[in-house]
Amino acid sequence: MKILCIGRNYVAHIRELKNETPSEPVFFIKPDTALLKNNEAFYLPDFSHDVHHEVEIVLKISKRGKHISEKFAADYFNEIAIGIDFTARDLQTKLKEKGLPWEKAKAFDGSAPVSAFIQKKDFPALDNIDFTLSVNDKQVQKGNTSLMLFSFAKIIAELSKYFTLNVGDLIFTGTPEGVAAVKPGDRLQAFIGEKKMLDFEVR
Secondary structure (H helix, E strand, O other): OOEEEEEOOEHHHHHHOOOOOOOOOEEEEEOHHHEEOOOOOEOOOOOOOOEEEOEEEEEEEOOOEOOOOHHHHHHHEEEEEEEEOOEEHHHHHHHHHOOOOOHHHHOOOOOEEEOOOEEHHHOOOOOOOEEEEEEOOEEEEEEEHHHEOOOHHHHHHHHHHHOOEOOOOEEEOOOOOOOEEOOOOOEEEEEEOOEEEEEEEEO
């Protein structure tokens, strides 16, 4: 199982980090050791002093595929969840300045909490999914999949050009604006619509 992540997929988030708007999906990979399940606590790594939350809709691949056409991409996932792409922002900034890969800042252990999954068929429209993140009961991020630069279908088609997608692979589809640092004792709660999907503590 691999975790494929899309960066810079919401314009407001691109602006808040002063990044360039991409003409095609930007992506990176997290290993399976980044996965955090069952609302387990997230432990801040000792190599960063500025770890940010990034809430995202997550797709689970249900059928093996390569070079998938956009028009058939919906056939390759059946379940949707919400996740957090934790990012060591201080480390990422240093890596970007040197033109180096982001993995140290993005792919560390426990950096990808993921909720339980909901069947795709239970969503009236995949391009109109509301999702939010609250920290200590205050809403800090709010997104809707209609605001993505690249749709689920475009993301799957693009990723499958480079990687064979296997059953169980996860795709993080990008974060809206409002990313910020977390600290020990924070409680993070992530919602799809009104349904609470994640509820865990930072330590």
